[in-house]
Amino acid sequence: MLPPPPQLDPNETNWIVHVNENLNCMPKDEQHCWKSPSIYKVPPSITRLNREAYQPQVVSFGPYHYDEVDLRPMEEHKHRVLLHFLKRSGKSLECVFESLRKVAHELEDSYENLDQKWKEGTGGKFLELMITDGCFMLEIMRTEISEEKNNGYAPNDPIFSIHRLEYIAPYISRDMLLLENQLPMLVLYQLVAIANDGKEDDVNELIGKFYFLHENKNFTGLGRRLHVMDVFRKGLLMKSEGVQHERELYMGPEDMKISAKKTEPIIRSAIELNEAGIKFKKRKTNSLKDISFARGFLKLPVIKVDDTTESMFLNVMTFERLHIGAGNEVTSYVTFMDKIINDRQDVALLHTEGIIQNDFGSDKAVAKLFNSLCTDVTLPSNENLDGVQQKISEHCKEPWNKWRAILNRTYFRSPWTILSLTAAIFLFALTIMQAVYTVLRYHAK
Template sequence: MEMRQIANDQSDICNHVSVDVENQLKLVNFVRDKLRLLSPLSSECCIYRAPKQLRQAAEKSFIPKVVSIGPLHHNREDLQDMEVHKLRYLKEFLHRTEVKLEDCIKLIKNSEVRVRNCYAETIDVNSDSFVEMILVDATFIIEVLLRTSFPELISGNDCIVGRRRMLKCVALDMLLLENQIPFFVIEDLLSQANVVFSPENDDVRFTMFKLTGNLLNSVSPRVKGREGFINKPHSSRIEHFLDFVRITLLPPKLPAQKYLLRSLSSIPTVTQLYQAGVKFKAQHSRNLLDVRFEKGILEIPCMYLCVSREDLFKNLIAYEQCHFNDAYLNNFAFLMDRLVQTSKDVEILIQNQILETNFPDNQRATTFIKNLAPGAIMIGDDFIFADLCEDLNVYCRVPWHKWKATLKRDYFSTPWAIISVIAAIVLLLLTFLQTLFTINSNKCS
């Protein structure tokens, strides 16, 4: 009996092992099939939905308000009214440029695979519908760009661009959110239609840069002492309009060296720097990385804060996280978040013309900056402002800087305060001399 039981047990074990091996093979084949069917992420990929954690924190910043461009929000019911207007613009584009509809469709059809590869997710739309959507949206963009640069193209019954407020809403949806189409599609259509910005220059890329720059300048508040967006970004490749904006905010040569941030909690606030004697100066540069600290002076690029800029920066932060290895604008947002903790910090920056805003109070401007940082990240331990923050900490640790700042702020802040201090010193000196004279007189007598 015992031998038979042992044999049965061994048989059960073998059967169990056989079943496990069979199940593992099934799982291996199942996963292998999924990997085989998985389409590789193309090198052309440049258009993404914002990461879920960012959308959950600020859903409205990533949703178009007026018009949908591209496939990601194409079927939104609240945006369908604009589809008829986009068709009207396609009709006007074909009539004015005298380009054939057949040629436009052929051009986009030939680029369909490349266009689809630009999206991080699979666009589940058949070929004809996809080509039609890209054509309608691309020509709509061209018409809006042209009407911005050439107001004479606006007809009396133009229901979109004829109204400046509507134009701003359209432009923000069209250019600053991530529901876009690739830049090269619009360039190709411009080239085929032979649309140029001026007779002096027939370069399509220059035309596209100029038109886009004009539109951005028309809807973007001008910062005092600095012109609007540049008309020609310092890059040979522009992915889409949000990429265009990002390039205009960064230097031609991006920082290559990486820095290790030792302590994130040690970055002093604007108020702490002010109390330590640091002076603030507005840097009239469109390069947001141009933050400098030399000889007790902290220079920060001036910024205009408004609701549309908040949406823009959130989309830029999301785009960097999805597309780039180096998150430069994320680093800038992180730095500003640490510098600005209260409305007092904002007040100091406004007084020094570093910040301009149309918000009703400083607390709303503070909220603007604090709302950017929850989505901002750093890649590993890399932080391009680490050395600058370390220099600020070293300066704040020197007691003399704080004493000198306090003395100047409390006793030499106004001419009357200076006069009062001088009068007090003179009075003290006279009192001392009088006392000394009295003592000497008593000794003589």
């Protein structure tokens, strides 16, 4: 006979009933149960490592950092920009407001965990924020890339005069790339369409020129994007026009084969790879995913490192981590660079080859920067870089390259060891010559 079922107390019985009810009500397709935001609150598990990298310095965009004390001074300038926008476009604020109201719910859904005070039905505060912030963002980009001296503002304007804009634009462009400080791109699309009587100029191209003015990249075919960071990330991975078909001068058929073996992580620094006979060469495409290795040449894109690099990479990497389907190309690039940069000597080598343009500080500071970017970052799988790493690993395992690296580390890394080796070879040669001379004298007798 089966034993009697155990006796459950009322609390346990209620919980079991509740779970069974939920089980019966489970939807067949859970995909529709979840919203798909594109602008996220960065979780504390990420921000604890570097809070300032996710915090705007001069201006807030969107609801997450609105009305923070240090950012309030910019609010009056946003409202001035709105007046300029309305005057220049000839449209009424009612017209602008009504256009944005039609997509209000879509804009709200772009934000993860949007506070209830911003929801529809609370006096239009959310739409007011979208309109003023959107106009300000567009105006900053428009005036910064414009070649006209007269941008519609007074010569002594505290933000948009040529002198002031040159100073403050780098700070604003940095704040525009923070994940928590994004605006839905739909806001910018709508505002531009309103200003141009329904004709939607390519906002993507405007953003591309703002961030990649001198790199000749084409943003016109990107289609609808999520926000400024999304466009910027695409720009990082995009090839400059005119060099899309850069020829691989050192690539042979054997280099195109991707080993079926399990990829081994690169633990060698740039200096150590150089000692194993690997030469570094800069690519001309300026695309972060354009990394290749063939016949002893490791080709890397040029990267400029400055005061905004840390914040930019951390926020883009966090976007790739949180947004489903975003891809992991930027994170893969940063983790790859972290592997080949251990100290200032690695940075100095890459700088000499034109791969790192150091506008940040000492080579040691740049090395510390790349090493800190990958703290607590899970290494993503990337097919192209997995193949590159495998080929580098196989190159370093070849007997001659292993011996070459050992010789370089043992005898040629320090001037003193080179001097000692040279002296030893010289003494050995003298010894041989003396022995030969002694033998010749003996036979001459």
